Amino acid sequence: MNLPNTITEIKANAFQYCRALASISIPNSVISIGDYAFSDCSALTSIRIPESVTTIGAGIVTGCTNLTEIQVEAGNPAYSAVDNILYDKEQTTLIQCLPSKTSVSLPATVTVIGSSAFNNCTGLTSITLPQSLTTIGDRAFSLCIYNHRTTKTNQKYPSVNL
Template sequence: MSRFRLVATALLVALCAGFYSCGGGNDETPLNNDDNSNISNENGNSVIVGTTAMVQLKKVGALSTLISDNVKFNITNLRIIGDINGDDIALIREMAGADTKGNETNGKLTNLNLLNANLVSGGTYYNGITQDIFLNNELWQYMFYKCGSLTTIVLPNNIEHIGAFALSHSGITSFTIPNNIQTIGSEAFYMCIYNHRTTKTNQKYPSVNL
């Protein structure tokens, strides 16, 4: 085994521990080192073992250069570190079951951990609704609309706004609202099962259509 694969595998072990401790879901699929697909370039680094992926982005909008087409539909657990924009979300949508037009894909992404990611302006993620993203620190409207395989998501703590229909018609079964949230758009969680963190949260956002 090359030195790079040894280092990458060790890195994944540490990062996977972080993934689960930060709210990633439990994937019972065994990790097979023979399925490694590791990429390192000027845009960042990715370590993919079995169905679990960890990506550290150095260049916004470059996620597609670190997750290849031949593995993107096999990943069930994904953790991202770094700045991401609409172009990166477009790929995540595909991996989570819906393309940029809302059509179903073969994606199997179940658990998405964005705790150490930053949502920044730029790029296109959903052609049917909006072309260009211009708001930072927001779960944009229709961001994961119709992403049926996505059941859990961990958001960055700096998220301040959740846009309309952001998670509607997705597979989300539970969700924790970050402490900094100021507003939640209409029907953000429509047609997906949603469990509030506390009763106080229910009182804070009484108009949210669940």
């Protein structure tokens, strides 16, 4: 889908549950992408954030199970993407993780995991958090299904190892 160049804002939940949406071209006229704008667009395979975007809400690609790539244009003054994880430009705030990621090791620069950043990352089995981390936002790990094993060390108090 190609959006017209007259669009400056993509309102919250604008394309939520558009399960047939496989691709979208965000024009350089867009400066703001609202919360959950593309969430649960299960056919969406990639998203490119143009240079013009200076505001991104929470959970923009939550539940996009076929998403394989998050890109940010190099000239964007506010955001960056590294290893398919969306950060602010300085990589101090993690905004959104690719929902299909299974293992994540965050850089030492990260101090904040934003709201809904890992929401619905059902394949996530391993995450390494840096010592610099100070804040984990609302619903940051909501609906994550961890693969875990339960070891019964005694029948009364089982021990769960994630």
